Amino acid sequence: MRVPDITLPPIIASIASKLPATPPTLALVTALNQLVKRGVLPAEMELLAGKRFEVDVLDAGIKLRFAADEARFSVDQSTQAPDLRFAANLADLARMMLREEDPDTLFFNRKLVIEGDTELGLIVKNLLDSVDWSDTPLARFMAV
């Protein structure tokens, strides 16, 4: 099962950008915290603590903003600029998360924008890469 090559129509972005971004962000941080707690996400939280992140889903017009402290992730309500920003279309983000596509490949092909603290970006990328999904119920969704 591969992610189809689609870009969401602009109308979606213009509607979604007017909706509050908190519910999807809340879902994301809850999932992240669960994964950390269960030891699936081998996060060295000291490396992430105090940092603000933004995942910008370009074609959906959604910005997910969250932050980390020594123990957990939380929704970032502040207006401060993030330390690290990823921006891409939904299909490419999905490919990256499902390991169909390597983030470097997307970056080389200009489908992924990485801005801010590059070392932090590398930590996050390597963190996602090191998750052994075969230990989790999500295994069957992953490409590799």
Next chain:
Amino acid sequence: MPKLPELVCPAGSLPALKTAIDHGADAVYMGLKNETNARNFAGLNFDEKSATAGIRYAHDKGRKVLMAINTFAQGVDISRWQRAVDQAADLGVDAVILADLGLMDYASRRHPNLRLHMSVQSSATNYEAVNLARDLFGVQRAVLPRVLTLDQVGHVIRHTDVEIEVFGFGSLCVMVEGRCLLSSYATGESPNTHGVCSPAKFVRWEQNGNTTSARLNDILIDQYGQNEPAGYPTLCKGRFEVQGDTYYALEEPTSLNVLEMLPQIIDIGVSAIKVEGRQRSPAYVAQVAKTLREAIDTAGREMQRFSVKPAWQAALGKLAEGQQQTLGAYNRPWK
């Protein structure tokens, strides 16, 4: 059928290691989470636990694990490098890949049964150097730098019984391998000293409209317009203004790809083909391992009749840095 070279794939994490094995790698190479290896990137590489799990996974499937300890031991305290060798031996890796002669000496004395591979970082380009390493330390394989033509590789092979490994795919590090200091010039850190070229903490990408600027320690390395393929901001691959012209003054950002030459590589008796990219994700490892596995097996079966399948070229092309591929020095006319 001729003896096929081993396919040696990179593993920056446990999932990448498993993926490489599942997609046909004969061996994987990995490093520890410190400056003892040339991909010392934040969050990358193995600790004791993941290394143990990875080695078990590989050995269960009859594949090998090589541990790269391929930076040069720095300063007065080289114990960290020696400890890495001890750790590799304790973990039960199939070989260590070393660059530092002092470390080879240590490894051969302390762990006489540990197989030694000479890293590309050692810059051994002739059979005399390779044979010397064999005589002194019992080195059993040497990885040749990407500066030799295929004829020259064949020449080395004919004059040594040490196994020869060559690079088959990945980003190119174009300068005399193991001796490049460009990254130190901009950042004070380079592969042989800190295990990383152009460390991420010095890299900034700035988005300005559709243009991305890549800076290394504030030095502008390159700018990419809309849809122009991007690369890593290493100095060697930057565009610089030289006498009024802005261009790739040192080297174009290309990737090495030896698909076309596989029959010759097999024919001259290369023992192993290495894939670059421990910093890349499992998705990359999967696609490269699968493609090269198929291509090497096909080349071994068909030899002279072999032709590269467009699908392989497309799969590798997509992954490449710079969107241009080259046979590198292998097919240069120089002698």
